[in-house]
Amino acid sequence: MKKIGLFYSFNTNKTAKNAEKIKKAFGSSAEVESVNVEDVDEEMFLAYDNLILGVPTWFDGELPNYWDEFMPAIEDLKLKGKTVALFGLGDQVGYPENFVDAIGLLAIALEERGAKVIGLTSPEGYKFEKSVALRDSKFLGLALDIENQAGLSNERIEAWVEQLKKEFK
Amino acid sequence: METLEITSVESTTDKTNKMTESKKFSIKKTSKELLGRWFHLMTLGRALDEKAPNYLKQAIGWSYHAPYAGHDGIQLAIGQVFDRKTDHLFPYYRDMLTSISAGLTAEEIIFNGISKDTDVAGGGRHMSNHFAKPEWNVHNVSSCTGNHTLHAVGLGRAVKKYKHKGVVISSQGESSVSEGYVYEAINGATNEQLPVVFVFQDNGYGISVPKKDQTANRKVADNFRGMKYLKIIHCNGKDVFDSMNAMTEAKQIALETSTPVIVQANCVRMGSHSNSDKHELYRDNAELNYVTEYDPLAKYRRLLVRYKRFTEEELLAIEAEVKLEVKKAHKAGLSAPDPDPASIHDFVIPEPYVSEKYPEGLHNFTGNNKKLIEGLNETLKAEFRLNPDTFIWGQDIANKDKGGIFNVSKGMQQEFGKDRVFNAPIAEDYIMGTANGMSRFNDKIRIVVEGAEFADYFWPAMEQFVETTHEYWRTKGQYSPNITVRLASGGYIGGGLYHSQNIEGALATFPGVRIVYPSYADDAAGLLRTSIRSKGMTVFMEPKALYNDPKASAAVPEDFEVPFGKARVRREGADLTIVTYGNTTHMCVEVADKLAEDTGKQVEVIDLRSLVPMDIETILKSVAKTNKVMVVHEDKVFSGFGAEISATITEKAFDKLDAPVKRVGSEFTPVGFNRILEKAVLPNNDKIYAAAKELIEY
Numbered sequence: 001m002k003k004i005g006l007f008y009s010f011n012t013n014k015t016a017k018n019a020e021k022i023k024k025a026f027g028s029s030a031e032v033e034s035v036n037v038e039d040v041d042e043e044m045f046l047a048y049d050n051l052i053l054g055v056p057t058w059f060d061g062e063l064p065n066y067w068d069e070f071m072p073a074i075e076d077l078k079l080k081g082k083t084v085a086l087f088g089l090g091d092q093v094g095y096p097e098n099f100v101d102a103i104g105l106l107a108i109a110l111e112e113r114g115a116k117v118i119g120l121t122s123p124e125g126y127k128f129e130k131s132v133a134l135r136d137s138k139f140l141g142l143a144l145d146i147e148n149q150a151g152l153s154n155e156r157i158e159a160w161v162e163q164l165k166k167e168f169k
Numbered sequence: 170m171e172t173l174e175i176t177s178v179e180s181t182t183d184k185t186n187k188m189t190e191s192k193k194f195s196i197k198k199t200s201k202e203l204l205g206r207w208f209h210l211m212t213l214g215r216a217l218d219e220k221a222p223n224y225l226k227q228a229i230g231w232s233y234h235a236p237y238a239g240h241d242g243i244q245l246a247i248g249q250v251f252d253r254k255t256d257h258l259f260p261y262y263r264d265m266l267t268s269i270s271a272g273l274t275a276e277e278i279i280f281n282g283i284s285k286d287t288d289v290a291g292g293g294r295h296m297s298n299h300f301a302k303p304e305w306n307v308h309n310v311s312s313c314t315g316n317h318t319l320h321a322v323g324l325g326r327a328v329k330k331y332k333h334k335g336v337v338i339s340s341q342g343e344s345s346v347s348e349g350y351v352y353e354a355i356n357g358a359t360n361e362q363l364p365v366v367f368v369f370q371d372n373g374y375g376i377s378v379p380k381k382d383q384t385a386n387r388k389v390a391d392n393f394r395g396m397k398y399l400k401i402i403h404c405n406g407k408d409v410f411d412s413m414n415a416m417t418e419a420k421q422i423a424l425e426t427s428t429p430v431i432v433q434a435n436c437v438r439m440g441s442h443s444n445s446d447k448h449e450l451y452r453d454n455a456e457l458n459y460v461t462e463y464d465p466l467a468k469y470r471r472l473l474v475r476y477k478r479f480t481e482e483e484l485l486a487i488e489a490e491v492k493l494e495v496k497k498a499h500k501a502g503l504s505a506p507d508p509d510p511a512s513i514h515d516f517v518i519p520e521p522y523v524s525e526k527y528p529e530g531l532h533n534f535t536g537n538n539k540k541l542i543e544g545l546n547e548t549l550k551a552e553f554r555l556n557p558d559t560f561i562w563g564q565d566i567a568n569k570d571k572g573g574i575f576n577v578s579k580g581m582q583q584e585f586g587k588d589r590v591f592n593a594p595i596a597e598d599y600i601m602g603t604a605n606g607m608s609r610f611n612d613k614i615r616i617v618v619e620g621a622e623f624a625d626y627f628w629p630a631m632e633q634f635v636e637t638t639h640e641y642w643r644t645k646g647q648y649s650p651n652i653t654v655r656l657a658s659g660g661y662i663g664g665g666l667y668h669s670q671n672i673e674g675a676l677a678t679f680p681g682v683r684i685v686y687p688s689y690a691d692d693a694a695g696l697l698r699t700s701i702r703s704k705g706m707t708v709f710m711e712p713k714a715l716y717n718d719p720k721a722s723a724a725v726p727e728d729f730e731v732p733f734g735k736a737r738v739r740r741e742g743a744d745l746t747i748v749t750y751g752n753t754t755h756m757c758v759e760v761a762d763k764l765a766e767d768t769g770k771q772v773e774v775i776d777l778r779s780l781v782p783m784d785i786e787t788i789l790k791s792v793a794k795t796n797k798v799m800v801v802h803e804d805k806v807f808s809g810f811g812a813e814i815s816a817t818i819t820e821k822a823f824d825k826l827d828a829p830v831k832r833v834g835s836e837f838t839p840v841g842f843n844r845i846l847e848k849a850v851l852p853n854n855d856k857i858y859a860a861a862k863e864l865i866e867y
Contacts, residue, residue, distance in 0.1 A: 058459075058463070059437070059463075060371075060387050060435055062405055062435065065468055068405075068468075069468065069471060069472055072195060073476075075197075097387055097388070
């Protein structure tokens with residue numbers, strides 16, 4: 001498996017903690033490098049063929065500002081050959097109309113530039129109304145809800161990482 | 170300025186659309202000149218937003234300030250798409266950057282903030298943070314949140330009827346959408362297919378009330394999804410480019426298809442609601458950090474540097490420029506003149522139409538008698554023939570052969586067409602509010618509305634009525650709503666609690682409106698003509714029991730005019746003065762005749778005709794002759810308009826009175842439906858006779 005770039009904001013608390021759990025779950029099966037998305041530029045982003053992106057949903061279904069500010073750069077990137085997995089925090093009770101939308105927003109944008117999105121998961125076990133991250137009855141990544149289902153996060157992460165180990169090349 | 174035309178923009182409504190679709194405005198494509206101008210405007214706005222509380226701390230003014238920080242993207246965009254030559258803009262009290270982006274200068278913002286005479290919104294008469302410039306179609310709006318949505322729709326109606334190329338933009342906070350009249354406005358805009366863009370600036374709070382306590386949908390715009398012809402666009406109001414693209418698309422849709430658009434802009438409120446609110450009481454630190462982290466200005470600045478559109482030095486230079494601009498504006502603000510306290514009575518209501526032929530509102534015409542309803546119908550038609558910029562609407566106003574609930578406007582739609590004579594939905598506030606809005610299009614327009622099916626149903630329109638009484642004064646004469654509000658009024662028809670009310674006493678407490686209440690066909694015709702020709706708002710009370718009553722019929726000169734504030738002596742006498750109006754005028758004349766027969770005493774009956782302004786001279790002249798006065802009206806004695814008449818007489822003619830001023834009117838109860846109850850409540854000849862006799866014998 002090629003080296004994985006794990007992109008998330010180092011200024012976050014919850015997302016960072018879960019990113020570290022993901023990294024830990026890979027153990028020695030893959031080389032995972034953490035990258036602070038707040039400082040990312042095109043070159044750093046393109047340095048990896050395998051990427052895991054941490055993208056929590058802000059407000060009523062928005063990207064966090066650090067990803068949003070990188071979007072104009074993404075628009076001009078050619079991402080063919082890149083394999084991307086996304087995870088994100090959301091609140092299915094407080095924001096059931098926009099649960100983990102940001103995963104979907106980023107995933108679709110990356111696909112449009114040629115990236116392959118992997119690590120799709122089942123929405124079973126979640127209760128929400130709408131999500132941009134939902135396509136063909138699958139989330140376009142791993143949805144974590146530490147506000148309402150914190151006890152399920154560890155097993156969800158472990159299962160997801162096992163899945164990624166198979167899907168990443 | 171870079172033009173804002175767009176070729177093709179995907180709506181952000183459907184998030185499954187392509188995320189990287191090429192947009193008109195983006196950090197990479199927008200010209201450096203425009204990006205720099207935006208940065209200048211945003212920096213200026215923020216500097217003033219942050220400076221505003223200092224004026225209060227120094228006791229200079231700006232006691233109401235609703236900070237906009239966090240709404241920067243959408244407010245910049247609203248102002249940028251607004252074209253003052255063709256469009257109309259209704260900003261709300263948080264729209265400081267919107268106003269600056271629309272063209273208001275730093276000085277103009279400060280003049281308003283510290284309420285100077287030079288304030289272009291209205292010379293310090295309206296609250297601070299209510300920015301406006303009527304001269305540029307940036308309208309002066311109420312503090313009553315969201316109430317201007319109805320004005321925007323009324324203006325949209327004028328834009329459409331006059332085939333004007335332009336749009337109306339109405340801006341408000343998301344919580345104000347909870348107001349019922351906002352629903353009326355959007356329903357009407359879709360039904361009439363009007364080019365109005367409603368912008369909901371969603372910062373999650375109505376003062377301290379979170380949006381979950383306002384409505385079930387977190388995005389309140391989605392409550393309107395079922396409405397036909399309505400486009401809904403969601404955007405990130407914190408982001409300059411998303412906001413610019415959304416507003417550009419919204420304007421284009423409204424212009425090209427003449428349909429309304431809602432733009433819901435997700436914002437954050439970085440500060441408290443206003444300087445009388447402390448958001449620390451209901452928001453925790455995590456939330457405050459969260460919203461501050463998404464400071465739209467800081468984000469825009471980072472983008473400019475990150476994508477190498479501006480260097481740090483260039484941005485510092487703009488920021489330094491803004492500092493100087495604010496300093497200069499501050500100095501100008503402090504040295505600007507304050508409003509003159511002697512000016513408070515200026516611009517309460519515009520000067521009315523002056524009748525040269527009938528300066529006293531009297532005539533000697535002896536043609537055939539006409540019913541009161543005929544006098545009204547023929548005058549309406551005559552004025553509509555004379556002035557092509559006249560419009561009438563209301564409930565039931567135009568359905569084949571029906572013209573108004575009582576057929577007062579019969580035949581008008583057939584003669585003047587559906588563009589000028591049309592039905593309104595059962596929404597009295599909409600009827601009144603859109604009249605206020607449409608009148609803003611130009612001052613040639615004269616609007617007549619049937620304010621409600623019956624005066625009793627006018628109460629839902631009260632907030633728009635109150636608002637309309639404020640306009641002329643609040644704008645220091647810059648905007649006059651030229652509206653005649655017709656209301657079928659009063660009882661004696663067995664109509665019960667909701668078809669018998671007299672509401673003139675309540676309405677007369679508001680400065681900024683004239684109120685007339687004729688009793689005869691000729692006066693009804695003459696007052697209606699004067700109302701329609703005058704600037705300002707006139708409430709025209711129609712005693713519905715008299716529409717077809719032969720008692721109220723009179724010979725009506727074709728061109729008759731009755732000036733406001735001119736009473737008419739309907740019967741002369743020297744023993745007692747009765748001041749009356751409306752239904753009771755006829756009773757008083759009959760009672761006077763009977764008293765003359767029974768006692769030989771002569772009663773003078775003054776028909777006020779016009780309540781506001783009131784002809785106190787005619788009253789005092791009569792009181793000086795009779796030394797006794799009785800006030801009779803249909804409304805309740807307690808707090809009825811007669812209380813004002815009585816108090817004025819007591820104050821101005823106490824030394825002429827040989828007896829206390831007596832009042833006759835309704836009991837202090839609602840009007841019962843059963844005829845026995847109705848009779849017990851309302852004044853009648855017997856009650857008036859007994860009171861008059863008692864007073865004469867005093």
